[in-house]
Amino acid sequence: MNRRSLFALALAAIIAPVSVFSADFVDYSPGVIESALEDGKTVFVDYSATWCGTCKRQERVINSLRAEDPAYDDAMTFVKVDWDTYKNHEVTVFRNIPRRSTLIVLRGDDELGRVVAGTSNAQIKELMDTGL
Known part of the structure; x- marks a missing residue:
């Protein structure tokens, strides 16, 4: 196997787990959060934009933490x-x-925690741990 093939294989192995978890986000539509809360679920909500560098960094950290701990x-x-679609919508304003x-x-009627523009692994892990 030549170096290019080995590099491509190694890169695919690194990227594959991250892309699998990215699909595990439910895209918001009105009623999705309320329905999950009414079913007794804890909901992690990510307000993000596709063009936002901070949002992309947060997503990488979230996906990494999810991969480490199912x-x-x-x-x-x-x-x-999606911030561009819902920034003035009730889901954001409320x-x-x-x-x-x-x-x-x-969880239920309570907000257990919040991170605004934070990208550190420790900060996001602490937030995610509140949902356990």
């Missing part, structure tokens, strides 16, 4: 709210979301 996927429903790159964890 308990997050067992405990929470992950919902992605919860006083100040900007894209805001992450929150909800």
